Amino acid sequence: MASLFASLWSIPQAAIAAGNASGYFRLGEQRIEPRHAVAVQADSEAAPGEAETWIYLSVSPFDAAPVAAAFDPDDGVREQASDEPSGSYVKLCVTADGHECGIDFAHRGPTRNFSSGGHGELALVAQTPQRIAGTFKLPEAEDFFEETYQFDLTFDVGLTPPPGTALPAGGGEPGKAYQIYLTALAQGDFDVLRELAGESGAYRFPQDDPTSAKETLKSLRDEQPVVAEIARGRVNGDQAVLWVKGEDRDDIMRAGRVLMKRTDAGWRFEEAELDAVD
Template sequence: MSVRLAVTLSAFFLLVTAASAAPVDLGRAEGSLVINGKSTPLRFAYARYDNSVLEGSARDLVVLLTDRQVAPSALANSSELLRLESGGQLVLVEVRLTESGQPVRLAFHKGKKSISAMQFDAKSIVVTAAAVEGTVGIDHILLGDKVVIRVRFRAPIGAGSVSIPAPEIVDATTMFTPPPRSQQSGAHALPRGGGEPGKVWRAYDAALRKNDNATLFQLVTAAAADRLRSDRTVSMKVAFRPRKVEIVSGNVNGDIATLQVRGTALKTGSTATTRIGTVTLKKEYGAWKVDDEEWKTAQSF
């Protein structure tokens, strides 16, 4: 009896193992988005190429993992996707990868709040001319909520852009909340590199590093200039300012622009630390000026 039971159990576990290793059908996903124990299955997968959010790269591969099928007309319309998602009619996880399959950004919504993580697992990613497949995941506390995503997928690669408007960035522990106006419906994404606000911030960054105060004060708002004049720790902040900075994404709403940036901090021993920042720019007398900048350390998941 025990031998028969052992054989039966062995056969069962072999079947489970074989099933878990079976390839995912094209256009399908297997996994879930779990927030505080509430699980939503993710069953469908779509992919398109999109303009890269990283400087020096031509394009990214964007994978959409959803709980239900999405009409082709909606896939081709980022506003419609956002409407369905924010209205609770669609659960969607956007996975942005480089053309070679390296992780760039993972994004989803919690209610009407868009959340993005720049550090997540992306394993066994295989990109061909027609499809992309692999496994992505994250397991972390975000804004006090336990978030777990584990999904295997195999998505056909279509044409055109499917990316939803760039969400705010979340590192291991902190969401960087943009100014209230940037959350309004009038906000739109800036082009790769940050457009004109991006140019101003790069000039500001260069002037700050060179201690070129004449140029620096021309690139900041009046309020920021007052803060700089009274800040006795500017030189120390410059010394520890991240290197190799790049603009990841950005959006603009009227006279306010928000950039999401990242860079590498000074090495401690042999380890380089990635830092993530939020830059706010405002228009004064028709010109973009840097108003505020906040940097935080990105921790590994």
């Protein structure tokens, strides 16, 4: 499966990005009728074959490439969605084994947001690494506080995988930089942290204000592994994603993704999306 996903990275994005949608989503008086769709892998799991598919059904078309490349695909969509009603969209989450894992509604002008899960009937007619198609319906309106919502959506869209190439075992240079960062956090090595933080290091870890520096250190340590096992990694230009796992300072196992960015001074930790796991 991993080699199949790797081969898909070489497919031109424009060849697989376009998709069609029809139907409607209604929340109270806000209703949209999407006509466009993009689908990307929300590649948050350590095993590539477990990736969820996030389908964005929109009134106006989105460019799938920046959505697939974003650390959080939602950010890639929000950056393209206008503040007008034409920027409204529905996001449908589908698991690797073909089950619904949530639906979100983002209405623009006025702004309304809605999230739900476990409601509606999903029927897929295609789910391959190249394409996903089907319907998602809520035949009878359901209550949402003092309003009702209902939807009947159809989609047929090519799947745009995350761009990039696989990193070697241990995460390569981005993985080494992340381990150095974790060691500096664990040891409270402010000199190394200032260097790793680049221009922001001087004010994040001020030498003349040890109390402020320690507060920053404490917040950065929260929910970060003390030592991490890097299951795999992917690099795309100056951005790398690592899939990591390790115990934090409270002996809680954390697992998820880490975003690293390359600067003139080398790879730097950018952000993490880690959850507590058994």
